[in-house]
Amino acid sequence: MHCLWCDAEIIKEVNWNNLFKLPEDEVICQGCKEQMVLIQGPTCPQCSREMDSEDICEDCVRWGGAGLDWNVSLYKYNDFLKEVVAKWKYRGDYVLVDLFMEDFKKRFETLRVSEETILVPVPLSDERMVERGFNQSEALANALPLQRGNLLSRIHSEKQSKKSRRDRMTTENPFSLNASISKPVLLIDDIYTTGRTLQHAAHLLKEAGASTVFSYTLIRG
Structure with missing residues (x-):
């Protein structure tokens, strides 16, 4: 090999x-x-941001529990992973997802997620799906043993990677609901940066009836 x-x-x-x-x-x-460095703490207990203590970070205090109950991320976003993600996500090298699978599945087994939890990969817009050829969040979700739910659709907008932190924090909710839900939801995404995208998704799912909304992300930016 x-x-x-x-x-x-x-x-x-x-x-x-x-x-x-x-x-x-x-x-x-x-x-x-x-070079794929695991996050090992101490971290913010709500978003996995590395900190000097396990206090809740300023961003999570600002959110005030509006949507997302917690996020767990696997890796630190270092230069090596930036290069890997760019080739995987933006240049369409789908097979690179296998680089993460062993660690991704092992970390999932430590999460306190009930069997009734619905797995929801963060969707791409139709236009972005055509551009990339696959959804990186779905590629990660395929490794996890939970029921999948197509609960969200996404409106096409400028790439998050092109936006400043300020722009990300003030962006409008890009998601719409496909169905109501009463069970817990686990959102899957590749990178948690400001948390704005996941907070938007979680807010809608809570409004639709989700009892709790968590997220599991590959990288903490």
């Missing part, structure tokens, strides 16, 4: 723990994996 990112050959170490097991396909070399 070769690393999906740098194409280096992956030589699996043989030890007493795996000597009698069937070999598992490795998709990332050790050097690249070490």
Whole structure:
């Protein structure tokens, strides 16, 4: 096997723990994996922002519990992941999602999510879907063992990555509801930056009857 990112050959170490097991396909070399830095805290308990303490951060105080109950993110947004995400998300290299899958599934298993929770990948607009060819949030959600719900649609707008922090914080809600919901909802997205997109989605879902709305995101910007 070769690393999906740098194409280096992956030589699996043989030890007493795996000597009698069937070999598992490795998709990332050790050097690249070490650059995908997991968030380990202390963090804001509501949004996973790294902090010096576990107090609620200023942004979450400002939200005031309006929509999203909590967010858990997996990785720090460092230069390595910026480059990986750019190729995966904006240049359409879908297979790169496999770089994240092992860590993404392991972290999910630690979340306190009930089996009745509905999984909702944050949708793209129709125009953005045509442009990219796939929804990165759906690619992540496909790895998780929860029922999916098509509860939201998205209005086409300027890319979030093109907006300043101020513009993101003042943007209007881009989502519309497809159905009412009374169960808990877990939103899936790739990057949590200001939280505005997820707060918009959560606010609508709460209005529609969702008992709680959480999010699980790949990266905390």
